[in-house]
Amino acid sequence: MPSLEVEKRQSDEIVFAAGDTGFDRTLQRRAKEGGLLRVARGVYVEPGNQEEVAGRIRRNWQKIAAHAVPGAVVSHRSAFAGGITAANEVVLSHPTRFNRRITYPGLTLVLMKGPGPMPRDLRLGSLDLYWASQERALLENLARGAAATRASREEIEERLVACLSANKEPGLNQIRDRARELVEPLGAATSYETLNGLIGALLSTHSKGVLKTKAGLAIAQGAPIDMARMTLFGTLATALRTAVLPDIVDVAVAGDSRIHFAFLESYFSNYVEGTRFSVEEAEGIVLRNQIVAQRPKDSHDILGVFNLAYRTETRAIVPPVGEDFIDVLQERHRIMLERRPEADPGNLKLEANYAGTTQFVEPSHVRGTLAEGSRLALTVPEGLARAIFYLFLIAEVHPFADGNGRLSRLIMNAELSRGERARIIIPTLFHPQFVDCLRALTQSGRPEPLISSLARMAAWCAGFDYAELEAVVPAMRSAHAFEESPAEFRLLNADGSRAT
Structure with a gap:
């Protein structure tokens, strides 16, 4: 009988011979x-048709690469393309195994000569496979060689523009300094000269004529702005200036009520984004510091939003205008997701992000658009109107790789708490309708659904008594707040009347 570990490995959709005679014979027999x-x-x-087999191989390309070329580094174009290129190739650097191709159904490993893992290269989990650092990838892609294995000059420039947008001048200077350290081990003197010229041009320290992309030229001339989004923000601002909105006093401004509201705000805000605990588990995390051992990162996500919603220094403080608006957003994002290094906490996105077919603001335009949007916010009446504007500004720019929805709701609520107005929770049952309202503004330029929906949610939240958690949670259950199917349930107010 095969061992338990053999059975476990056989359950994977891809399995490797392990040098264990019994296990390897089992694999051979199963193949036969x-x-x-x-x-x-x-x-x-696992067997299947041609497309299914190729799909399984591509999904497990990291395991395959580590098995075939242990100690290799994902490099050159693959380090820019998320691993697999459009041609279904993965480019690997290795000091002794190179100038060859290893072909599988749906995948080809392209081996190039280069050093093994270097200090800032990232190990991919427990695999004996590494990912080239940003500086190494830039230098390797700027070297001479076959175009199929290297990113284009325009792609490299766009990556540098994204880095500048995310981390400003210090970020590009850091890339330049770290790249300089790799010149000798990579033999990359020529590549470094090219990289130095591109960075200098973006920082406007070199002569014109070096940059080629529109984004790069715009950066060199100042922070570019997404003008289509600014038009959309203007549409919302115009509607908010004339909207008749409720003015609801905060019902949970101090004491236990404030703690309990912040807890529920964090619970719902995380739940709708996929960080799902039972209310009891979340209560243990927030109120008794009982981190769930199997889910430490998710537990800290709950704590991160709670702390920002509860603590005086962030609860009612709105980020200032212009560049300072972005700096404060980055700091709150860092606090919120500090235990998730994969989310790059505190740093603006480097890659474009999407919701369905909607592409959010390009990384190169994030800083300029947020800065200009924060100035436009001050033309909107304070309170609920301006809070709605802040929420949409952050949600529509989507400045981070992760956490944008949670952060947009926190800044909305900071504006409300600044004027001691009722904060807003988006209950689970209402979230699909809320997303539809955002989409109506994004895709059709209709701000009214978003405005009216958030006005209703402000009134809904203010209808509950947050003094006792043991009472407010059952009350929200009775109102169907925790349900997920709008087809089966209707959101109710605290008094049992229909809320939507």
Whole structure:
């Protein structure tokens, strides 16, 4: 009988021979019987049609690369393309195994000569495979060689523009300094000269004529702005200036009520973004510091939003205008997601992000658009109107790789608390409708659904008594706040009347 570990490994959709005679014979027997498909020496996948097999191999390309070329570094174009290129290739650097291609169904490993892992290269989990650091990837892609294995000059420039937008001049200078340290081990003197010229041009310290992309030229002339989004923000601002909105006093401004509201705000805000605990688990995390051992990062997500919603220094303080607006957003994002290094806490996005077919603001335009948007916010009446504007500004720019929804709601509520107005929770049952209202403004330029929906949610939240958590949670359950299906349930007010 195979061991438990053998059974576990056989349950994966891709399995490797392990040098264990019994295990390897089991794999060979299963392949002979049709239970596995041998795609290379010592590499087996679940059988299927051609497309299914290729898909399984591409999904597991990291495991395959680590098995085939242990100690290799994902480099050159692959380090820019998220691993697999459009041609279904993964470019790897290795000091002794190079100038060859290893082909599998749906995947080709392209081996190039280069150093093994260097100090800032990132190890991919427990695999013996590494990802080139940003500086290494830039230098390797600027070297001479086949175009298929290297990112284009325009792609490199766009990446530098994104880095400048995210981390300003110190970020680009850091890239330049770290790249300089790699010149000798990579033999990259020429590449470094090119990189130095591009960075200098972006920082406007070199002569014109170096930059080629529109984004790069715009950066060199000043922070570019997404003008289509500014038009959209103007539409919302105009509607908010004339909207008749409720003026609801904060019902949870101090004491236990404030703690309990901040807890529920964090619970719902995280739940709708996929960080899902039971109310009881979340209560233990926030109120008794009982971190769930199997989910430490998710636990700290709950704590991060709670702390920003509860603490005096962030609860009712709105980021200032212009560049300072962005700096404060970055600091709150860092606090919120500090235990998630994969979310790059505190740093603006480097890659474009999407919701369905909607692309949010380009990384190169994030700083300029946020700064200008924060100035436009001051033309909107204080209180609920301006709070709605802040929420949409951050949600529509989507300045970070993760956490944008949570941060947009926190800044909305900071504006409300600044004037001691009722904060807003988006309950789970209402979230699909809320997203539809955002989409109506983004795609059709209609601000009224978003404005009216948030006005209703402000009134809904203010209808509950937050003094006792043991009472408000059952009350919200009775109002169907925790339900997920709008087709089966209707959100109710605290008095049992329909809220939507």
